[in-house]
Amino acid sequence: MGNQKTNTFRHMRTVFSSVILATVALYSILTPFSAAASPSCDPTGSLCQIDTLLSLGDSMQQIGAPSISDPSWLKPHVTFTYSIATKGNITADMTEFRQLVNQTLNDARGWSRLNLTFNEVASGGNLTIYLAEALQMTSFSANGCSTSWSCTVGNTIIINQDRWLAATDSWNGGGGNLRDYRNMVVNHETGHWLGHNHLHCSGPGQLAPIMQQQSIDLEGCKVNPWPLDSELWSTRL
Amino acid sequence: MMRYQKKRRMSRQKTTILVIGIIIVACAGIVLKFGIVSAADNNAKTSITTASANLVTFTTGINGVIASTDVPNDQKVIKLQAYVSQVKTLADTICRDQRSTIYYDVLPIHNTCEKAHSQLVDIGTSSAAIYSYITDEIVLSALLPKGSTSNGLSDTYDLWNRTSSLLSAAKVGEEANNIKSSLQKAVDGYRDAWKSLVDANSKQDSSGFNAAKTAVQAAYSSLQSQKDVSITQLDALDTLFTSKYSAFISTTKG
Numbered sequence: 001m002g003n004q005k006t007n008t009f010r011h012m013r014t015v016f017s018s019v020i021l022a023t024v025a026l027y028s029i030l031t032p033f034s035a036a037a038s039p040s041c042d043p044t045g046s047l048c049q050i051d052t053l054l055s056l057g058d059s060m061q062q063i064g065a066p067s068i069s070d071p072s073w074l075k076p077h078v079t080f081t082y083s084i085a086t087k088g089n090i091t092a093d094m095t096e097f098r099q100l101v102n103q104t105l106n107d108a109r110g111w112s113r114l115n116l117t118f119n120e121v122a123s124g125g126n127l128t129i130y131l132a133e134a135l136q137m138t139s140f141s142a143n144g145c146s147t148s149w150s151c152t153v154g155n156t157i158i159i160n161q162d163r164w165l166a167a168t169d170s171w172n173g174g175g176g177n178l179r180d181y182r183n184m185v186v187n188h189e190t191g192h193w194l195g196h197n198h199l200h201c202s203g204p205g206q207l208a209p210i211m212q213q214q215s216i217d218l219e220g221c222k223v224n225p226w227p228l229d230s231e232l233w234s235t236r237l
Numbered sequence: 238m239m240r241y242q243k244k245r246r247m248s249r250q251k252t253t254i255l256v257i258g259i260i261i262v263a264c265a266g267i268v269l270k271f272g273i274v275s276a277a278d279n280n281a282k283t284s285i286t287t288a289s290a291n292l293v294t295f296t297t298g299i300n301g302v303i304a305s306t307d308v309p310n311d312q313k314v315i316k317l318q319a320y321v322s323q324v325k326t327l328a329d330t331i332c333r334d335q336r337s338t339i340y341y342d343v344l345p346i347h348n349t350c351e352k353a354h355s356q357l358v359d360i361g362t363s364s365a366a367i368y369s370y371i372t373d374e375i376v377l378s379a380l381l382p383k384g385s386t387s388n389g390l391s392d393t394y395d396l397w398n399r400t401s402s403l404l405s406a407a408k409v410g411e412e413a414n415n416i417k418s419s420l421q422k423a424v425d426g427y428r429d430a431w432k433s434l435v436d437a438n439s440k441q442d443s444s445g446f447n448a449a450k451t452a453v454q455a456a457y458s459s460l461q462s463q464k465d466v467s468i469t470q471l472d473a474l475d476t477l478f479t480s481k482y483s484a485f486i487s488t489t490k491g
């Protein structure tokens with residue numbers, strides 16, 4: 001009996017000391033973490049969070065990361081082919097349309113700065129450029145195109161004849177002329193084909209990015225028919 | 238003979254009265270002086286305790302302002318300036334009445350008073366250094382260009398060249414000298430990297446152009462790291478302030 005009692009006592013003592021040891025070990029493991037989690041600054045004896053009054057961090061955030069697009073001389077030369085087509089009742093001069101599209105696509109101020117050449121072919125090609133009657137616009141895409149504007153669907157660019165003939169209120173109100181509007185609309189839609197989404201005006205008085213919807217709203221920007229340096233890239237290259 | 242003895246006795250009496258008088262006056266003087274000294278000593282102790290309590294109150298107050306999310310940063314900086322002058326006023330007024338008395342040198346608390354005064358002056362100086370650093374850093378930050386730099390290569394180079402000139406012309410206090418020269422170096426490095434890009438472009442040098450592109454990215458990272466350099470500079474000033482502060486608090490407690 002006495003021996004059994006001693007054994008039980010020994011066993012309890014072992015269990016007890018194990019628990020104590022485990023607690024101490026756990027405490028010493030956790031303590032450094034909990035200390036690091038709550039950085040102590042005594043507001044009665046120090047100036048805490050004084051770093052938050054500095055402004056260099058904010059200024060640095062406002063400096064955009066450098067985005068350097070390769071100049072055309074550094075890019076391999078690429079040739080795309082396109083064909084011209086029409087849909088619906090066309091009253092515009094098609095010879096003029098054909099010439100202006102080719103000039104715009106290959107203009108030194110345009111997407112040709114990506115070291116691109118656009119060659120017109122009789123049919124097919126990488127890209128088809130339509131001049132379409134306004135009423136026919138939604139036949140290309142019920143959701144993506146509207147009777148009011150031009151649009152791009154896959155490898156098809158559709159220029160709305162109403163816009164080709166008269167530009168838009170936003171454009172004309174911003175002092176843009178019809179010739180520049182025609183350059184702009186071809187460049188904008190070709191921009192979509194090259195992989196671009198829409199952009200917004202970067203600030204009052206700035207040149208509008210070509211991918212801004214200048215036909216709808218200039219947003220305080222100046223009319224601009226050509227891609228900006230920062231827009232000189234394409235997912236097709 | 239009798240007359241002579243009588244005269245001597247009278248003169249001895251006079252001397253005794255005079256000595257007793259002097260002793261009484263001296264005792265009264267000592268008691269009075271001791272009383273004044275003791276009172277001045279107590280007042281000095283109170284002055285130190287009050288200054289210490291006020292410092293803690295002011296410091297807690299400015300910390301509340303700095304931590305507040307409702308107060309804009311420019312207002313916080315103005316409050317910090319007010320805090321600096323509060324501390325300077327404490328330094329000017331601690332034991333002031335005692336320091337102006339003729340008993341000051343013999344007050345038992347004389348040394349404590351002097352120490353507390355000079356420690357408060359140190360706290361004032363180190364908090365003024367923090368204020369000066371912060372205001373200069375804000376001035377330097379404002380010289381940096383804002384918005385994305387989606388301009389042409391040479392426009393971007395021109396922009397950073399102008400920024401470099403603005404920085405060189407900026408005048409700052411000695412606390413901000415290090416951050417100014419560090420920032421200047423980073424801005425100049427960034428400008429030079431853009432210059433090498435412009436040059437490689439005009440020469441149509443493709444390996445030069447690619448190397449310059451890498452250099453621009455590296456210089457941009459180094460420019461961005463200036464915010465950490467600034468934090469380190471301020472932390473050093475803050476550590477100095479905290480050590481001066483705790484030295485004063487331990488003196489006034491002891």
Ligand SMILES: [Zn+2]
Binds near residue numbers: 188192198213
């Ligand atoms: Zn669009």
